[in-house]
Amino acid sequence: MSAAQLFDVIVVGAGAAGAASAYHLAARGHRVLILEAQSMPRRKPCGGGMAASVQRWFPFDLSPAVDQVIEQVRFTWCLEDPVTAVLPGDAPFWIVQRSRLDQFITQQAVAAGAELLDGAPAETISRDGDHWCVDVAGDRYRSRAVVVADGSSSRFAGQLSLANPRPRFASAVAVEVDTPVVEPNTARFEFGLVKHGFCWAFPRQGGYSIGVGSFIGNSAVDADGVLAQLLPSLGLSPDAGTRVASPLRVWDGHYPLHATGGVVAVGDAASLCDPFLAEGLRPALLSGVRSAEALDRYLAADDSRQADQALQGYSQTMRQQWGESMAWGRRIAQVFYRVPKVGYQLGIKRPTAPQRIAQILSGEMGYGDIAQRVIKRLLFQRG
Ligand SMILES: Cc1cc2nc3c(=O)[nH]c(=O)nc-3n(C[C@H](O)[C@H](O)[C@H](O)COP(=O)(O)OP(=O)(O)OC[C@H]3O[C@@H](n4cnc5c(N)ncnc54)[C@H](O)[C@@H]3O)c2cc1C
Structure with a gap:
């Protein structure tokens, strides 16, 4: 590949968001370069829980990337008081391994004509006249548009004034x-052991993806203490597994996800992750799809007004299709994680709760559909 070539779009980061954007751009006939810092396939700390409804955004079958189909979820409070719910058949939940999912979608992008340069961290992104320049290890790549998909530790979202300037x-x-x-079709969520959050154990082929997340306040989570209690409940030694801390950029307000000149942020770089349940894969894929649709219009625009409208359309669509629900999700998180015991009794243990959660995770419902009732219940019936 010659560095002097002009691409239509350079996608920085081959995670779920970048790969999805690259695929949909390449499938529309655009010249796409994907730059990925690590060598593919790369490991990514993630529970890998994902609603099967994301399949509707791809014309190819995602099942080669699916490790496990979840049929039921079990919630507990301090490992007791369990609620087990069979997921409705129309809202199945998958467990994926990120090394496989991200690689699989990236391969589809390459099959559609995108070029991949892995082990190639973008160092700088700058503007030169009408074009973007992305520098990698002494080489300079040029493009008409850029997709910033460099994840939760994004360097470029802030530099290019995309998304939340003060990420949470x-x-x-x-x-x-x-x-x-033990139970390969059951995903477990435990709410009583983690301050301001929850822990999870998702079955995958040959083991579990386990995690501890804390969502409000800045207190560091005592993961080792939590895991020492959780792991024996799965028949594991309290210190099993290698622990990887991964700060997760969560949604914290409506912000433009585009800037002039044809640059957009997607996925974690755009601060899209659900602040209540840490669902980041679905918004990563959704933003990948919607960014590609918008950049397709941007690249075909006849004048600067049309071009601006195309980019604004991306921010507006993500606000309507994701942000509005997350604004309610953030409110629910703020109330629920302050009084989690009440939340567990009055929210999670309700007979309809598992189905509501499944409907939210599948995209069938948004947090706005349940928020007012949930918040009222938590605020006025506590104690
Ligand atoms: C512990 C944990 C558990 C989670 N569990 C779930 C779950 O069960 N379900 C769910 O939906 N979400 C979960 N999430 C959230 C989910 O992992 C993220 O929201 C998702 O990975 C976002 O995808 P992305 O493509 O935006 O970012 P990433 O997957 O992080 O991809 C970003 C890519 O950019 C690359 N990159 C970075 N800098 C550069 C650079 N300078 N140049 C080129 N490439 C670069 C990185 O190497 C990486 O490959 C979890 C998160 C954590 C931390």
Whole structure:
């Protein structure tokens, strides 16, 4: 590949968001370069829980990337008081391994004509006349548009004035344990052990993806203490697995996800992750799809007014299709995680709760559909 070539779009980061954007751009016939800092396939700390409804955004079958189909969820409070709910058949939940999912979608992008340069961290993104320049290890790549998809530690979203200028982070610690799985179709959520958050154990092929997340306040989560209690409940040693701390940029307000000149942010770089349940894969894929649609219009625009409208359309669409629900999700998180015991009794233990959660995770409902009732219940019936 010659660095002097002009691409239509350079996508910085081959995670779920960048790969989805690159695929949909390449499939529309655009010349796309994907720059990924790590060598693919790369590991990514993530529970890998994802609603099967994301399939509707891709014309190819995602099942080669799916490790496990979840049929039921079990919620507990301090490992007791369990609620087990069978997920409705129309809202199934998948567990994916990120090394496979992200690689799989990236391969589809390459098959559609995108070029991939992995082990190639973008160092700078700058403007030169009408074009963007992205520098990597002494080479300069040029493009008409850029997709910033460099994840929760994004360097470029802030530099290019995209998304939340003061991002808020949840603390998350991921643990992978290889072991025989007892209930391969059950995802577990435990709400009583973590201050201001929850921990989870998702079955995957040959083991569990386990994690601890804390969503409000800045207090660092005592993950080792939590895991020492959680892991024995799965028949594991209290210190099993290697722990990886991964601060997670969460949604914290409506902000433009585009800037003039044809640059957009997607996925965690755009601060899209759900501040209540840490769902980041669905918004990463959604923003990948919507950014590609908007950049397709941007690249075809006849004048600067049309071009601006195309980019604004992306921010507006993400606000309507994701941000409005997250604004309510943030309010629910602020109330729920301050009084989690009440939240568990009055919210999670309600007979309709598991189905509501499944409907939210599948996109069938937004937090706005349930928020007012949930918040009233938590505020006025506590104690
Ligand atoms: C512990 C944990 C558990 C989670 N569990 C779930 C879950 O079960 N379900 C769910 O929906 N969400 C979950 N999430 C959230 C989810 O992982 C993220 O929201 C999702 O990974 C966002 O995808 P992305 O493509 O935006 O970012 P990423 O997947 O982080 O991809 C960004 C990519 O950019 C690359 N990059 C960075 N800098 C550069 C650079 N300068 N040049 C080129 N490339 C660069 C990185 O190497 C990386 O490959 C979890 C998060 C954590 C931390």
